Amino acid sequence: MDGDKKQERKKALETLTRQGILDAVTALLIRDGIQSLTMDRVATEAGVAKGTLYVYFKNKEEVLYAALDASLEPLVVELSALLTGDSAPDAKLEEFSLCHLRFFDEHQDLIRILYYDREKTYSEKHRYTDERYRTSVRQVAAVLDEGVRRGQFAPLDSLKAAAMFIEANIGMVMQRIHGGDYGGVEKDAQQVTDIFMNGLKRRV
Amino acid sequence: MDGDKKQERKKALETLTRQGILDAVTALLIRDGIQSLTMDRVATEAGVAKGTLYVYFKNKEEVLYAALDASLEPLVVELSALLTGDSAPDAKLEEFSLCHLRFFDEHQDLIRILYYDREKTYSEKHRYTDERYRTSVRQVAAVLDEGVRRGQFAPLDSLKAAAMFIEANIGMVMQRIHGGDYGGVEKDAQQVTDIFMNGLKRRV
Amino acid sequence: MDGDKKQERKKALETLTRQGILDAVTALLIRDGIQSLTMDRVATEAGVAKGTLYVYFKNKEEVLYAALDASLEPLVVELSALLTGDSAPDAKLEEFSLCHLRFFDEHQDLIRILYYDREKTYSEKHRYTDERYRTSVRQVAAVLDEGVRRGQFAPLDSLKAAAMFIEANIGMVMQRIHGGDYGGVEKDAQQVTDIFMNGLKRRV
Amino acid sequence: MDGDKKQERKKALETLTRQGILDAVTALLIRDGIQSLTMDRVATEAGVAKGTLYVYFKNKEEVLYAALDASLEPLVVELSALLTGDSAPDAKLEEFSLCHLRFFDEHQDLIRILYYDREKTYSEKHRYTDERYRTSVRQVAAVLDEGVRRGQFAPLDSLKAAAMFIEANIGMVMQRIHGGDYGGVEKDAQQVTDIFMNGLKRRV
């Protein structure tokens, strides 16, 4: 039967429009920032009518939410897999830095959206970005705790150290962006690792 | 002549109004965030007419800019003094952490304005907050360079490490806020210092 | 041949769809009022695609028109039959009240549609509801005229008295609804009849 | 001092704008009905900017509410005074009819707004019109009760009879409008009175 095929093609088309909208949002966000993001512009950029946006999304907030979600999904998934994997704690942190820097090396402009526009994007209920952030903090903290248990790291307040670590990575990314650095990710990841690994290490 | 006195009184009154407006902005910013800051509300909160705002400031952007400036001035001045002072590099970093944490311990809500609302606040030309941030990065980097020169710290990319350090401090503040921590600033500052000092230390 | 059968079945199905749409409209009208009636909701409620509505009806107005028509048809037919029947004028009025109250006792929510949403529903050309109302007025007026001719009622402006009578009945229904009365229709019909019969009666 | 004068003039001007808006709403309501009432048109009709509407009223609902309120205020006040006055019950009802007819004779178009657009105008919370209507019903019912107590009227369900009476008066107005009647108010009021007085009268 070709009913299935039709269904399939239809679904594909739908996804295409939806994705087109999300891409448009991301593009606009990167190009002009969140302040000047209007539904009008999104529609124009996506090449659809304004009304179409409301066919796929309930309101502006949802579009924004979905777009950020889609953009950051890969990073979130990768980091999460990495942190909850089987490697040793120090290896995990090293990987984390590398992964983080690599992602934003390829998607430099997303950092502005992710970290500069943090919180403001959403209404009070919807702090999704923040939730994602909190999850990262907790996962890193778990890794630190494991390191302490294994005697690799000195005892510490793991949640706070985790926040420090993550933010330090962000700082590194931002500094790279500001300095116009492209490439050389490994060296920078190394520096983060060096400082933190030594800083955390149990001192004998 | 009492022309002078009049002039004086006038000036004093003017300063009072101006300050009143800035205080209103800060209060509103802390209370409701940047999204819901309107000139209308500022005027109401300050107890002046809407038109008065435009007597003292060119436009909304300028009001916001001035208010943030006024709020963060003390911190900026203190950090700047500290970083460009005569202490040893490691002592400076330690002081920096302590000072940073202390300030946001007392003005917890300002961190949201300062770091979450970063960039979005201003138009392209006016990245004042960011400028202030860049200055801090440079100053910390200078301290690190000095530390390297003195052989206290291992060689490093000082700008990047500076960004890491500053962001790590911010991470600590945010974690404190999230955890609802009040007080105990010294212990947390100690953890930042511990990790970074050991991390930066020249290894023999 | 089964062409006929096919045709038949087709027609039956068509009628089913059509009726389903009308039922959906009535249900929505009763549930949420006319303000929130959208073609989208009608389609959803009826379980058909939005486009289908336009297969069976020219536009929203026609759907609404047809739905109200279908809902009120029974009452209109009954009242009309009653008023143009063979009973005596006073009996007719008595029956009218009873019938009117009974109908809206069973379909309480329709009164809102019928009398509150009167006129607003339609464009200038289409005052169908109103037309139906005018017909009722004329029919009741004819009954009154007959009563006058027979010497039962005192001479009067029959159209105006008819309007009064009909509206008085509506007033009774609304009061019943407002008071949350269910049942006891006969007693209330009796009061309408009592007042009007005595009021109209030729005084000797 | 002329500070007072200034204040006065200012207030007068404000009231003028406000009243101008309300007049515009009433005019549009009468001319085109409630369906086509848009804030845009109100602004144009009132000769002010759209934004000005929102300076004086919170939203569309409030404008509508205020306009109807202002239009019907005189009638409501007059009827209320009349019904709660010192006259005998039958005189009150007679006066009511006369007053009611007279008002709508002069403001024929308001009846459409008042009675056709009843309820639909407002959101669920705001049934002001309806509240006004309920008050009238109660006041008339009180008059009827008083008539019963005095032995002028036969015992009855006063609230329901009151609703009947009021609606009958509305029916009369609508019939007059439909018939294009102008003037002759007294005769029509007489008919309402005749029918109801005789209908209500205690029968011996």
Added chain:
DNA sequence: GATGAATGAGTTTTCATTCAT
């Protein structure tokens, strides 16, 4: 300087209707 009424461009959102499949 101080006021605050008035502005109007700009924004989000709705929804009846169309049309290619």
Added chain:
DNA sequence: TATGAATGAAAACTCATTCAT
């Protein structure tokens, strides 16, 4: 016939800014 994705005109509402007093 039936679909439902797409449309776009129209509506409500916001708010920084101006300007006459």
